[in-house]
Amino acid sequence: MSLLLDRLFGELPEDKSVDTKTFLDNVSTLPPFIDCLGSKVFSIIKSDINGNITKIRAVYDQDPAKYATLQAILEAERETHKEQWPKVGATLALMWLKRGLRFIQVLLQSLADGERDESNPNLIRVNITKAYEQALKKYHGWLVQKVFNAALIAAPYRSNFLKNLSKGEEVKEEECLANVRHFLVNYTATIDAIYEMYTNLNAELDYTV
Numbered sequence: 001m002s003l004l005l006d007r008l009f010g011e012l013p014e015d016k017s018v019d020t021k022t023f024l025d026n027v028s029t030l031p032p033f034i035d036c037l038g039s040k041v042f043s044i045i046k047s048d049i050n051g052n053i054t055k056i057r058a059v060y061d062q063d064p065a066k067y068a069t070l071q072a073i074l075e076a077e078r079e080t081h082k083e084q085w086p087k088v089g090a091t092l093a094l095m096w097l098k099r100g101l102r103f104i105q106v107l108l109q110s111l112a113d114g115e116r117d118e119s120n121p122n123l124i125r126v127n128i129t130k131a132y133e134q135a136l137k138k139y140h141g142w143l144v145q146k147v148f149n150a151a152l153i154a155a156p157y158r159s160n161f162l163k164n165l166s167k168g169e170e171v172k173e174e175e176c177l178a179n180v181r182h183f184l185v186n187y188t189a190t191i192d193a194i195y196e197m198y199t200n201l202n203a204e205l206d207y208t209v
């Protein structure tokens with residue numbers, strides 16, 4: 001059984017609204033995925049994801065009816081924190097969370113698409129590098145970038161990573177990748193919807209850390 005199939009993301013409604021509770025429950029199962037990458041350096045991403053989930057949930061728990069969707073949270077915080085928004089509260093937490101979730105999505109999609117270093121086909125550095133460059137690198141200063149470059153050296157073998165995704169079971173690679181593709185369908189749609197929401201609300205920020 002794939003780690004990713006423990007809690008699948010559901011299909012979004014026509015208006016692409018993202019139910020806050022369902023989203024938080026789903027993403028809360030993802031941090032163990034980071035452990036599959038092996039290196040403790042990647043725990044930075046895991047910690048960031050966990051921290052941002054906690055911040056968003058704290059806002060949601062204040063008034064579940066009012067904050068039923070992620071967009072409702074952003075719009076409420078925009079109204080309350082006019083000058084500081086969007087660099088405030090759950091809006092800022094979700095902005096960083098979606099980047100961590102995009103990292104996972106690009107990494108898995110790259111694996112599912114069969115992208116690999118033909119000279120070292122059992123390494124996943126090419127997949128992790130693509131994910132980092134597309135999702136996180138532009139928001140990181142040189143020091144954080146150096147940390148992630150070091151993490152690439154410790155990236156697990158492809159075979160070990162896929163075995164970890166399968167909870168240690170011996171599963172054929174194609175079967176494991178089929179599970180990845182199944183997971184990605186609604187997961188990708190959800191992440192895309194959140195990015196689109198940030199664009200539409202002009203809530204995206206490009207500062208580095």
